[in-house]
Amino acid sequence: MTSTVITNIRTLVTNDPALGDGGPLGLVEDAAVVLDGDRVAWVGRAADAPAADSAYDAEGRAALPGFVDSHSHLLFGGDRTAEFNARMSGRPYTAGGIRTTVAATREAGDDELARNLRRFLDEARRQGTTTMETKSGYGLTPEQESRALRVAAGQTDEVTYMGAHIVAPEYADDPAAYVDLVTGPMLDACAPYARWVDVFCEKGAFDGDQARAVLTAGRAKGLVPRIHANQLSPGPGVRLAVELGAASADHCTHLGDADVDALADAEETVATLLPGCEFSTRAVYPDARRLLDAGATVALSTDCNPGSSFTSSMPFCVAIAVREMGMTPDEAVWSATAGGARALRRTDVGRLSPGARADLTLLDAPSHVHLAYRPGVPLTTRVWHRGTPVAM
Numbered sequence: 001m002t003s004t005v006i007t008n009i010r011t012l013v014t015n016d017p018a019l020g021d022g023g024p025l026g027l028v029e030d031a032a033v034v035l036d037g038d039r040v041a042w043v044g045r046a047a048d049a050p051a052a053d054s055a056y057d058a059e060g061r062a063a064l065p066g067f068v069d070s071h072s073h074l075l076f077g078g079d080r081t082a083e084f085n086a087r088m089s090g091r092p093y094t095a096g097g098i099r100t101t102v103a104a105t106r107e108a109g110d111d112e113l114a115r116n117l118r119r120f121l122d123e124a125r126r127q128g129t130t131t132m133e134t135k136s137g138y139g140l141t142p143e144q145e146s147r148a149l150r151v152a153a154g155q156t157d158e159v160t161y162m163g164a165h166i167v168a169p170e171y172a173d174d175p176a177a178y179v180d181l182v183t184g185p186m187l188d189a190c191a192p193y194a195r196w197v198d199v200f201c202e203k204g205a206f207d208g209d210q211a212r213a214v215l216t217a218g219r220a221k222g223l224v225p226r227i228h229a230n231q232l233s234p235g236p237g238v239r240l241a242v243e244l245g246a247a248s249a250d251h252c253t254h255l256g257d258a259d260v261d262a263l264a265d266a267e268e269t270v271a272t273l274l275p276g277c278e279f280s281t282r283a284v285y286p287d288a289r290r291l292l293d294a295g296a297t298v299a300l301s302t303d304c305n306p307g308s309s310f311t312s313s314m315p316f317c318v319a320i321a322v323r324e325m326g327m328t329p330d331e332a333v334w335s336a337t338a339g340g341a342r343a344l345r346r347t348d349v350g351r352l353s354p355g356a357r358a359d360l361t362l363l364d365a366p367s368h369v370h371l372a373y374r375p376g377v378p379l380t381t382r383v384w385h386r387g388t389p390v391a392m
C-alpha cells in the first residue's frame with residue numbers, strides 16, 4: 001500500500017468532535033490528512049504530520065469527508081423533460097408521472113440501465129459524493145425489479161428494494177394483490193441483491209397497513225426498513241418508521257407534533273430531508289430547524305430521480321437547506337456527510353478520522369461554509385474515493 005499526505009488544508013471537517021473544534025464537525029485549522037491505501041491513517045495539524053510516500057499540497061483549501069447521499073432512484077430509462085417543462089410553465093401535464101418512467105425502464109436493456117447508473121454515480125462523485133444509495137421501483141415486476149437491483153449491486157453497496165414505489169399499472173384495480181406480490185415472489189427475487197427495503201407511504205401509493213406489510217416482510221428476509229414518509233401530506237409514515245426501527249424516514253415535509261416527537265426520541269431512525277424535491281416541484285420545504293431544535297438526527301440527500309428531483313448535487317442541497325430550511329452551514333455540512341452515514345448505518349464513511357475510508361473532498365475555498373455561501377459554483381476541485389483520486 002502507498003500512503004499520501006494531503007497537507008496545507010486551511011479548514012478540515014473531520015466530523016469527529018474529539019479531533020477538533022466546532023462541536024460535531026471537529027474542525028482542524030491548518031491541517032493535514034494521511035491516506036494509507038483505502039483508509040485514513042492520520043489526521044491533525046499540518047506541522048505535526050508524519051512522512052508519507054507522496055505529498056499533495058492543498059494550497060489552503062478546505063477539506064471534508066466525501067458526501068454520503070443516502071437516497072436516490074437511479075435505475076431508470078427515459079427522461080421526463082416535458083413533464084418538468086410543463087410544470088414550470090404552469091401547464092397541466094396529464095401523462096403518468098412515475099408510470100412514464102416505468103414504461104421506459106421496462107423497455108431499457110440491462111446495458112442501458114448499467115450505463116445510466118454509472119453515469120450518475122460518476123457525475124455525483126465529481127461533485128464530492130463518495131457513497132450513494134440507490135433504489136429499484138421503476139420495474140414493478142419480479143423480473144424487472146430484480147434485474148435492476150442486480151445491476152445496482154454491481155456498482156454500489158447501498159442497494160434498496162422498492163417494489164412498493166407505486167402500485168404497478170397491471171394491478172390498478174387490485175392493489176392488495178400487488179402488495180402480495182411485493183411481499184412474496186418479488187421480495188424473494190430481490191432480497192439477494194439488496195440491503196434495504198423501502199415503501200412510498202402516501203395517499204395514492206401505499207397506506208400505513210400496506211407499508212407495514214411491505215417493511216415487515218422485507219425485514220423477515222433480512223432487509224432493513226427505510227420509508228418515504230409524510231412527503232406530500234400528513235400520514236402514518238414517520239411514526240411507522242420509528243416504531244419499526246427503520247434506518248430513516250425520508251422527506252418528512254408534513255409533520256405533526258407527534259411525528260417530530262417520535263423522531264426526536266428515536267434511537268435508530270434518522271430524518272432524511274430531500275430539498276431538491278421541493279425545489280423541483282415548487283413545494284413547501286421541510287422545516288429542518290424544527291427537527292433539529294427538537295433533537296432529531298437529520299440527514300440531507302438528493303433524491304436524484306427523473307421526475308421530482310433530477311439533481312445529483314449534494315452542494316446544491318446544502319445550499320438550499322441553509323437558505324430555505326433554517327439549517328446553519330455547519331449543520332447542513334454535517335447532515336450531508338455524517339448524517340447520511342447515520343441514515344445508512346455506516347461508521348466507516350462520513351468522517352475523516354483514523355480508520356475511516358479514505359473518501360475526501362477538497363473545495364476550491366478556504367472553508368466548508370462556502371458550500372452555502374457560494375451556491376451553484378463548482379467548488380469541488382479534487383476527490384479521493386477509497387484513497388484514489390477521482391477523474392474530474
Ligand SMILES: [Zn+2]
Nearest residue numbers: 071073228303
Ligand atoms: Zn425517493
